[in-house]
Amino acid sequence: MTSVVKGGFGAPSSNGEKNGNNGTEFMSMLPPPKDKVDGYDNTKPCSKQTITVPPLFGDAMIIREAVYGEQGVPLEAEFDEDDARSWHWIAYASVASTGSPPKDIRVQPPPQTQTDDIRRSSASASRMPVATIRLIPPPHGPNKYTQDSGRPDRHADADPPAEEVESPHPAEPYVKLGRLATLKTYRGMGLAGLLINAVFDFAKANPDTIYKPPSPTAMERAQITDQGREQQLQWEGLIMIHAQVSIKKLWEKHGFSEELRNEEGEVEIAAEPHWMEEGIEHVGMWKRIEVKRGRSALNP
Numbered sequence: 447m448t449s450v451v452k453g454g455f456g457a458p459s460s461n462g463e464k465n466g467n468n469g470t471e472f473m474s475m476l477p478p479p480k481d482k483v484d485g486y487d488n489t490k491p492c493s494k495q496t497i498t499v500p501p502l503f504g505d506a507m508i509i510r511e512a513v514y515g516e517q518g519v520p521l522e523a524e525f526d527e528d529d530a531r532s533w534h535w536i537a538y539a540s541v542a543s544t545g546s547p548p549k550d551i552r553v554q555p556p557p558q559t560q561t562d563d564i565r566r567s568s569a570s571a572s573r574m575p576v577a578t579i580r581l582i583p584p585p586h587g588p589n590k591y592t593q594d595s596g597r598p599d600r601h602a603d604a605d606p607p608a609e610e611v612e613s614p615h616p617a618e619p620y621v622k623l624g625r626l627a628t629l630k631t632y633r634g635m636g637l638a639g640l641l642i643n644a645v646f647d648f649a650k651a652n653p654d655t656i657y658k659p660p661s662p663t664a665m666e667r668a669q670i671t672d673q674g675r676e677q678q679l680q681w682e683g684l685i686m687i688h689a690q691v692s693i694k695k696l697w698e699k700h701g702f703s704e705e706l707r708n709e710e711g712e713v714e715i716a717a718e719p720h721w722m723e724e725g726i727e728h729v730g731m732w733k734r735i736e737v738k739r740g741r742s743a744l745n746p
């Protein structure tokens with residue numbers, strides 16, 4: 447029997463990683479690993495690294511290497527400079543050691559008591575990472591795949607003149623979701639939605655953890671000297687994704703769109719041209735969620 451338990455985020459384990467569902471191990475979150483991935487060699491798979499990476503990060507990379515390798519993405523493109531500063535979520539399947547994974551997956555409620563939790567964790571089963579996603583906090587640079595579009599005369603590594611750099615992205619801070627990946631055997635079971643909703647729940651409750659707000663003095667100065675500029679100083683729930691066109695409908699189901707409009711129907715962010723990334727067509731999509739300021743779920 448294979449099962450995935452949907453739950454919240456529990457207390458940190460002994461190695462500082464966050465486990466889902468108050469300590470169960472069916473969904474886990476890794477805060478930004480920072481210097482724990484210093485020295486990571488992106489020419490080698492995670493299993494061949496000479497450094498010791500956090501176990502959860504290793505689980506995320508196992509999934510990503512398998513899924514994006516299947517799509518023809520080179521290994522060198524998998525690990526990047528954003529991994530160290532990102533939050534990572536991993537969903538696990540508990541696969542009985544005496545049988546093979548079934549064709550479907552059963553989503554179970556969280557255990558009701560500590561006894562239930564202990565019984566489940568001691569069952570004859572293996573913990574298998576099957577899906578992952580990451581959240582990259584602000585700031586973000588321009589999209590390197592689109593800033594030179596239409597300019598075949600410019601070398602790919604050359605910086606364009608300052609007067610030519612026009613980013614379609616807003617000045618206000620936004621987060622990026624990415625590296626959404628599910629192992630082939632476990633697709634079509636709702637794991638992508640499970641992970642996306644887990645990220646939304648975390649982001650709504652922890653906006654100031656994701657992006658440290660300015661001091662009250664700085665906010666007041668912005669309000670006085672440049673009305674509206676205070677929106678550029680803190681994260682107000684704006685989210686972007688670089689989506690593969692083949693799964694655009696998945697992101698639309700979760701409220702993302704190429705063109706972002708406000709409640710009055712006015713265009714806040716215009717759609718940008720599609721682009722090719724590692725041979726795969728991509729599109730930029732946006733969504734705004736309502737954030738809850740005050741006490742952080744991680745720093746009460």
